[in-house]
Amino acid sequence: QVQLVESGGGLVQAGDSLRLGCAASGRPGSRYVVGWFRQAPGKEREFVAAITWTYGSTVYANSVKGRFTISRDNAKNTVYLQMVNLKPEDTAVYYCAARFGIVTVRSSEYTDWGQGTQVTVSS
Numbered sequence: 003q004v005q006l007v008e009s010g011g012g013l014v015q016a017g018d019s020l021r022l023g024c025a026a027s028g029r030p031g032s033r034y035v036v037g038w039f040r041q042a043p044g045k046e047r048e049f050v051a052a053i054t055w056t057y058g059s060t061v062y063a064n065s066v067k068g069r070f071t072i073s074r075d076n077a078k079n080t081v082y083l084q085m086v087n088l089k090p091e092d093t094a095v096y097y098c099a100a101r102f103g104i105v106t107v108r109s110s111e112y113t114d115w116g117q118g119t120q121v122t123v124s125s
Contacts, residue, residue, distance in 0.1 A: 006114055008024050022119060025079060
């Protein structure tokens with residue numbers, strides 16, 4: 003099991019940028035996938051983006067394509083989510099999650115979760 007700790011949330015205005023970090027304890031092995039999910043009040047948790055640890059392959063939700071970028075720093079065991087041109091509808095608690103295997107957008111298939119970090123975008 004890998005422990006994940008998110009950082010970087012906060013309150014910003016529409017159009018601003020923010021970078022979230024997800025630090026993983028230990029050294030992720032091959033076939034390790036890290037994903038970002040978010041959950042707004044009264045809504046279900048939704049997939050945002052994911053990255054494979056070894057090759058850096060990425061997948062994005064349509065709602066964030068072109069605005070969010072997921073990346074990883076292998077030396078720091080950290081995955082980042084760079085968010086630009088934020089919109090009020092991006093307001094949510096953002097979670098990073100991890101699993102071994104292929105990339106999936108289904109939250110139920112991720113085994114390890116961080117505690118979440120709040121992102122609030124004001125209009």
